[in-house]
Amino acid sequence: MSQLKFTKDHEWVRLEGGVATVGITDHAQTALGDVVFVDLPEAGRVVEPGDACAVVESVKAASDVYAPLAGTILESNEALSADPALVNSAPTGEGWFFKMTPADLSAIDALMDEAAYLAFVDSQS
Amino acid sequence: MADTAETLLETPLASLHRDLGGKMVPFAGYAMPVQYPAGIMAEHLATRAGAALFDVSHMGQAELLGEGAAAALERLTPADLRILKPGRQKYGLLLNAAGGIVDDFMVANLGGGRLFLVVNASRKAVDLPLIESVLPAGVTLRPLPERALLAFQGPQAVALLAPLAPAVATLPFMGVAETQIAGIPVLISRSGYTGEDGVEISVPAEQAAALAKLLLALPGVVPAGLGARDSLRLEAGLCLYGNDIDETTSPVEAALVWTIGKRRRMDWDFPGAERIRAELDHGPARLRVGILPEGRQPARAHTPVHAVGGAALGGAAMGEITSGTFGPSLNGPCAMGYVAREHAADGTALELLVRGKALPARVAATPFVPHRYAR
Numbered sequence: 001m002s003q004l005k006f007t008k009d010h011e012w013v014r015l016e017g018g019v020a021t022v023g024i025t026d027h028a029q030t031a032l033g034d035v036v037f038v039d040l041p042e043a044g045r046v047v048e049p050g051d052a053c054a055v056v057e058s059v060k061a062a063s064d065v066y067a068p069l070a071g072t073i074l075e076s077n078e079a080l081s082a083d084p085a086l087v088n089s090a091p092t093g094e095g096w097f098f099k100m101t102p103a104d105l106s107a108i109d110a111l112m113d114e115a116a117y118l119a120f121v122d123s124q125s
Numbered sequence: 126m127a128d129t130a131e132t133l134l135e136t137p138l139a140s141l142h143r144d145l146g147g148k149m150v151p152f153a154g155y156a157m158p159v160q161y162p163a164g165i166m167a168e169h170l171a172t173r174a175g176a177a178l179f180d181v182s183h184m185g186q187a188e189l190l191g192e193g194a195a196a197a198l199e200r201l202t203p204a205d206l207r208i209l210k211p212g213r214q215k216y217g218l219l220l221n222a223a224g225g226i227v228d229d230f231m232v233a234n235l236g237g238g239r240l241f242l243v244v245n246a247s248r249k250a251v252d253l254p255l256i257e258s259v260l261p262a263g264v265t266l267r268p269l270p271e272r273a274l275l276a277f278q279g280p281q282a283v284a285l286l287a288p289l290a291p292a293v294a295t296l297p298f299m300g301v302a303e304t305q306i307a308g309i310p311v312l313i314s315r316s317g318y319t320g321e322d323g324v325e326i327s328v329p330a331e332q333a334a335a336l337a338k339l340l341l342a343l344p345g346v347v348p349a350g351l352g353a354r355d356s357l358r359l360e361a362g363l364c365l366y367g368n369d370i371d372e373t374t375s376p377v378e379a380a381l382v383w384t385i386g387k388r389r390r391m392d393w394d395f396p397g398a399e400r401i402r403a404e405l406d407h408g409p410a411r412l413r414v415g416i417l418p419e420g421r422q423p424a425r426a427h428t429p430v431h432a433v434g435g436a437a438l439g440g441a442a443m444g445e446i447t448s449g450t451f452g453p454s455l456n457g458p459c460a461m462g463y464v465a466r467e468h469a470a471d472g473t474a475l476e477l478l479v480r481g482k483a484l485p486a487r488v489a490a491t492p493f494v495p496h497r498y499a500r
Contacts, residue, residue: 034166036451037421057423059165059451060352
């Protein structure tokens with residue numbers, strides 16, 4: 001399994017065979033609390049880095065999820081419609097949000113590795 | 126107003142909240158626990174299944190003293206306070222001259238010319254001077270900042286509390302009693318903001334932490350924060366001041382006409398009586414209703430409400446959501462808000478404009494989860 005990369009908006013990205021899988025981090029799901037609904041992007045949508053392209057809702061509030069890279073949405077995780085709590089129980093596994101084809105594969109190198117992300121989270125608290 | 130860490134007030138339970146792992150957030154100028162580690166969903170469901178303890182010490186408590194106290198307070202509210210018997214409490218509204226709601230409050234008759242008031246944290250700085258301004262000689266307002274307030278709510282709350290405070294077992298819904306819990310002097314009312322049976326307990330601040338620890342040590346009791354308090358009250362169809370009612374909404378628009386006493390509706394001797402009478406005669410332009418979105422997506426406060434087909438036309442909204450969440454007991458979204466009167470009947474189809482998309486919804490009767498108050 002390839003290494004996860006992270007954004008300052010608390011998304012993770014896993015690049016495998018030219019496809020990037022995106023979700024929200026364990027830190028993000030803990031902060032949000034019980035996830036009750038996820039609004040996911042449609043396949044074919046072209047996104048720029050930082051575009052709000054999904055929404056995650058807890059009992060208390062709605063939060064945007066941003067595209068970590070430029071590219072095209074390939075598919076969304078339909079399992080989250082039936083069981084949004086997967087975001088809490090398996091944030092970096094079955095709780096993924098969408099897969100995308102990055103316009104530039106090398107752009108992922110600019111994202112944080114796990115150590116840098118954890119240091120970033122610490123600096124925010 | 127007071128939103129920075131330096132200026133936030135704390136309740137007498139602040140250190141207990143930290144010990145319990147409470148996630149503290151600013152609310153009405155206070156640092157309050159929005160949730161504990163169990164989370165809003167678990168705290169909500171525990172309240173409906175057993176018993177939960179909420180710190181609501183941020184709310185304003187006061188006594189109104191003197192034989193003319195009830196008559197004096199009636200100058201600001203359409204509630205009938207003269208028929209409020211000793212040992213009984215009621216819910217009421219403070220109104221401005223235009224019939225707008227200044228605050229909602231609880232008032233208890235403690236006997237001997239003593240009324241006990243609980244007002245909203247966000248409104249106490251407005252309410253108390255307003256009340257003071259209408260008092261005749263012989264009636265005095267005594268704010269009680271040295272008292273804490275705990276809400277102990279859920280179907281097991283009274284059974285758990287009764288061995289420690291026998292007077293509670295026989296207290297009717299909206300009854301009040303001055304008694305003791307394990308030697309701590311308290312004022313207990315059988316009421317709450319969750320739709321469940323339970324009590325609210327006014328206690329001297331210096332004994333609040335001891336009382337809270339005593340209640341949390343009872344079998345199955347969990348601490349619950351403001352997040353669960355909000356989802357519980359919304360499922361119960363209860364208004365939150367500042368969201369669902371404010372100085373622009375009247376009791377008629379807010380569907381709170383039941384708080385206006387019969388005698389008061391004959392005498393029309395309260396602030397804003399002219400507007401309220403006209404709205405009762407001709408119907409208000411808008412009404413507060415319960416709203417159930419289809420599916421699982423919540424619609425939050427300030428979501429525009431359209432008639433069916435209206436969202437796509439891009440015209441002005443005919444209403445607005447004022448509170449919306451995902452109801453853990455309902456296992457689905459629920460909301461309340463104002464709609465034009467012709468769209469206010471139960472079952473009326475609506476469209477909610479959520480992030481640019483029309484979300485189908487219906488007007489629905491409240492409470493969304495049946496009240497289970499003591500008889």
